[in-house]
Every structure is written in C-alpha cells, then in structure tokens.
Amino acid sequence: MGPGGFYHPSNRSGAKLRLHMMCFGRLWDPVTKYEKSYRSDGSAPPPLPYEFISLAENAIQDAQVHGLPSMLPDICVANLYSIYDRLGLHQDCDEHVGGLDRGLPVVSISIGNSAEFLYGHTRDENTLEKVLLESGDVLIFGGKSRLIFHGVKKILSDSGPSQLFQETLLKGGRLNLTLKHH
C-alpha cells in the first residue's frame, strides 16, 4: 500500500477487483489501460527490476523449443491475492497490436499459495482447462495462445512454502508477477 505500491483497483463498472495490484516499469490499470503515466495519487510506477527482466528472458529462452518469439518486458503487473481473492476470465489484449499479432509471449510467475488457473480459447465454461499454479511455477503464453482467455478461480489456503511465509511479508497470500511488452 502507499504511493506506487499495492492498491485496490476497480473495473470499468466501478466494482472493486478481488485482488491488490501494482505495476513496475510502466502503468497499466483495468480502467485507464496504458493511457496514464501517473496514478491518481500522483505516483509513478517504480522501475522494472533488472532481475524481473532477466527471469522473463531466461524463461522464454528455456521455452524456445516451442518456437516463441523473444520478448523484452517493459512492464510487470504484480497481483497480490488473499485466499478469498480471484480474477475473472479475461484476455491480456491492451498491448500494441503488432506485438499481439506476432504472439509476443507473456511470462507469469507464481509465488506463495497455489492457484487454480483456468484457460481456454473461448469464454465457454465447458471448454476451459484447469491447471494448478504452484509457488515457483512460470507460465508462458504466446504465439497462437497469446490472446487466450484466462483467470484465477481460487487460491488454495496453506498450500505455499511455509519457509517463504515465515521469512517474507507474504503471509499466506499469493503473488503473481506478469511480465510483458507493451
């Protein structure tokens, strides 16, 4: 919380999302998208840490067997979930159309409690696949799957590494770092 830190975002209808969020590198928000450089409290996003960039680049390199284009991230959206939080089905589609067309990958890193992650090529509930994202998992979606529908259905309590919860401020929550190129 506080300037530049986690806040409680709303969607376009004014309803609060069921998570807290902050950005590194540049600003994205469910309502203002990439339009604004400063948040309503006047704060600018903190710089994108070099370690985040290198994590994303290494992950994409490791996935090269799947023929994905490389991607130099310029934004990290950090989502913080309590065990009661979730994220509805959506597409990450506010990035430049050229990058979307080329299928520039998105790198999503999970830390803390596990999440039930749903994904599919349509919004149709019956065709959605489910995968459990555990602490340390890295999910990459790019190429033909860049505009996949996805969401977090549920956070599983007491499912993260106890040492992580003891030694950090992430007390029983889940942190997701989504790295992409605007």
Ligand SMILES: O=C(O)CCC(=O)C(=O)O
């Ligand atoms: O928390 C997650 O695993 C997904 C986050 C996400 O889809 C997003 O921030 O756009």
Ligand SMILES: [Fe+2]
């Ligand atoms: Fe997303």
